[in-house]
Amino acid sequence: xxxxxxxxxxxxxxxxxxxxxIHRKIKYESELNKGFKNRVxxxxxxxxxxxxxxxGTCSAACPVSHYMDYTPRKIIQMVREGFKSxxxxxxxxxxxxxxxxxxxECPKGIKITDxxxxxxxxxxxxxxxxxxxxxxxxxxSFFKQVLSFGRNSEGPLLLKMYMKTNPLMLFKNMxxxxxxxxxxxxSLKTEKTCKKGDLKKLLSDIDKQREEVTL
Amino acid sequence: MRYLYYPGCSLKCTGRSYEESLLxxxxxxxxxxxxxxxxxxxxxxxxxAVDEAKAFAIASRNLALAEEQFKNEKEINIIAPCSAxxxxxxxxxxxxxxxxxxxxxxxxxxRESGLNYEGKVRIRHPLDVLVNDLGVKEIxxxxxxxxxxxxxxxxxxxxxxxPISTFDDARDPHTMDDLVKAIGAEPVDWPLKTRCCGASLxxxxxxxxxxxxxVILNEAxxxxxxxxxxxxxxxxxxxxxxxxxxxxxxxxxxxxxxxxFSQLMGLALGISPKKxxxxxxxxxxxxVYKAVKGGETVYV
Numbered sequence: 001x002x003x004x005x006x007x008x009x010x011x012x013x014x015x016x017x018x019x020x021x022i023h024r025k026i027k028y029e030s031e032l033n034k035g036f037k038n039r040v041x042x043x044x045x046x047x048x049x050x051x052x053x054x055x056g057t058c059s060a061a062c063p064v065s066h067y068m069d070y071t072p073r074k075i076i077q078m079v080r081e082g083f084k085s086x087x088x089x090x091x092x093x094x095x096x097x098x099x100x101x102x103x104x105e106c107p108k109g110i111k112i113t114d115x116x117x118x119x120x121x122x123x124x125x126x127x128x129x130x131x132x133x134x135x136x137x138x139x140x141s142f143f144k145q146v147l148s149f150g151r152n153s154e155g156p157l158l159l160k161m162y163m164k165t166n167p168l169m170l171f172k173n174m175x176x177x178x179x180x181x182x183x184x185x186x187s188l189k190t191e192k193t194c195k196k197g198d199l200k201k202l203l204s205d206i207d208k209q210r211e212e213v214t215l
Numbered sequence: 216m217r218y219l220y221y222p223g224c225s226l227k228c229t230g231r232s233y234e235e236s237l238l239x240x241x242x243x244x245x246x247x248x249x250x251x252x253x254x255x256x257x258x259x260x261x262x263x264a265v266d267e268a269k270a271f272a273i274a275s276r277n278l279a280l281a282e283e284q285f286k287n288e289k290e291i292n293i294i295a296p297c298s299a300x301x302x303x304x305x306x307x308x309x310x311x312x313x314x315x316x317x318x319x320x321x322x323x324x325x326r327e328s329g330l331n332y333e334g335k336v337r338i339r340h341p342l343d344v345l346v347n348d349l350g351v352k353e354i355x356x357x358x359x360x361x362x363x364x365x366x367x368x369x370x371x372x373x374x375x376x377x378p379i380s381t382f383d384d385a386r387d388p389h390t391m392d393d394l395v396k397a398i399g400a401e402p403v404d405w406p407l408k409t410r411c412c413g414a415s416l417x418x419x420x421x422x423x424x425x426x427x428x429x430v431i432l433n434e435a436x437x438x439x440x441x442x443x444x445x446x447x448x449x450x451x452x453x454x455x456x457x458x459x460x461x462x463x464x465x466x467x468x469x470x471x472x473x474x475x476f477s478q479l480m481g482l483a484l485g486i487s488p489k490k491x492x493x494x495x496x497x498x499x500x501x502x503v504y505k506a507v508k509g510g511e512t513v514y515v
Contacts, residue, residue, distance in 0.1 A: 043267075063410060063411045063427055064411075064416070064423050064427070067422070067423045095416070095420070095423060097260075097411055097413060097414040097415065097416050097424075098260040098263075098373075098374070098414065099373035099374070099411035099414065100373055100374065100377050100378040101373065101377075101409075101411065103377070103378045104377045104378050104385055104386075111378070113378070117263050117264055117267070120264040120265075121264060121265065121266070121267060124264070124265060134419035134420055135415065135416070135419060135420065138261060138415060138419060139261040139262075139264040139265055140265065142259070142261035142262065143261060143262055143265040143266070146255070146256045146258065146262065146273065150255040150256065151224050151255060151256045152224040152256045152259070153224070153228065154224065154225065154228045154229050155228070158418070161419065165419070173418075176456060176457075176459075176460075179456075179497060180229065180456070183494070183495040183496075183497070184231065184495055185228065185229045185230075185231060185232075185495055186228070186229065187228060191224060191227060191228075193253050193254070193255045194253045195253055198253075198276070198328050199255050199273060199276060199328075201327060201328050202272055202273070202276055202324050202325065202327070202328050203269050203272060203273070205323070205324035205327050205328075206268050206269055206272050206320075206321075206324055209320055209323070209324065210268065
């Protein structure tokens with residue numbers, strides 16, 4: 001639902017300067033997505049979202065929480081309340097580096113990192129994630145590469161990622177790339193598994209199983 | 216006992232010197248290993264973010280391959296040196312062990328590809344194998360050139376010790392420090408042993424990633440460490456290769472060598488730096504070379 005109000009309608013004619021769009025800052029309860037918490041709990045294997053006591057240990061343990069739109073503690077509460085679009089489009093899930101500090105320290109034993117993974121998957125499948133945010137693009141490119149070759153080749157992977165997100169970074173990191181290449185630590189060769197079809201078949205079987213379940 | 220060695224993608228590329236140093240150390244210590252045939256990527260953190268069922272499936276293929284290759288052995292121990300590989304394989308194993316429904320699905324899919332998974336594998340980290348299987352006493356006995364007077368900041372990174380690994384303490388791990396002591400060096404007592412290095416963020420979202428690496432390096436330098444030892448290819452990459460960027464950003468003059476713990480062990484065991492892949496380092500830990508037998512080049 002669009003909560004933006006076009007104030008130009010209220011402005012005196014010709015005096016649009018100085019007016020800006022006004023947004024309603026508070027959501028009505030009817031706008032929340034009630035099923036969201038169950039969906040997330042299901043995706044993260046019944047993670048005990050409901051037993052979170054909002055102590056904030058996760059946010060304190062998280063090394064990047066101060067860069068996030070919402071800290072991990074807030075995200076959990078927002079999931080429980082049903083702020084689906086806010087949670088899925090936030091930078092939080094894509095800044096999580098999977099260091100598992102929150103999972104380690106949570107006094108209620110909630111695997112918060114796995115909740116973040118569940119949110120990442122939900123954001124990708126629903127198409128609501130920051131499109132050019134590098135972590136999301138990296139995850140996608142990585143997925144495709146392993147799907148086709150069985151292994152991940154760091155050189156081509158990074159090249160693709162930079163081309164898709166910010167080609168300027170390529171120039172910025174050229175010196176580093178050259179140094180890596182000189183020391184034999186960067187190769188543009190694509191690594192492969194020998195029995196290539198093997199893995200593809202395995203994954204298509206997983207797809208088949210999923211179709212059966214949804215049927 | 217024979218081990219299966221699962222290198223993972225990084226150890227064949229940016230983290231080559233980890234493999235190049237770990238395997239000669241195993242040879243020197245008479246640890247018998249063989250590489251897993253036709254292994255595939257573990258899936259790392261990225262795969263889990265896109266499709267969970269597939270992430271578990273590709274990781275479990277490695278476990279099934281291990282069972283096939285070692286079907287005549289009593290125990291199947293997979294050594295996974297990369298933190299992410301170690302954690303992902305362990306997570307997959309635990310997931311399949313505790314989730315009968317998913318296990319049946321994955322088993323069925325594996326069977327279609329002619330593979331079988333019984334759940335007999337154990338996932339091991341090299342630190343675990345060296346300290347708990349071989350023992351620090353054995354290692355100390357094999358040391359030819361103790362690294363006297365060298366202060367080492369052992370940096371374990373995140374996924375080696377948490378959240379499901381059990382071989383070491385998750386908050387104050389000690390296995391790498393034990394090894395450092397065994398080779399005659401001095402472990403630095405510091406609080407950031409398991410702090411996140413920024414992982415893939417350092418390269419792609421610099422604003423968030425660089426400060427994390429900076430904090431770790433700065434603390435190590437403040438505690439007068441001569442060198443930082445790591446057990447993860449991504450930690451090594453972030454802490455070493457971005458030091459120039461960090462110095463520019465924070466107007467600092469950090470210049471601290473970041474090496475694999477296996478490289479330090481190799482030096483103490485008398486293996487030449489070249490054989491340990493140390494000429495691939497951006498910052499050569501000259502001070503460590505000097506400490507080995509008073510600076511003489513005595514390597515075999």
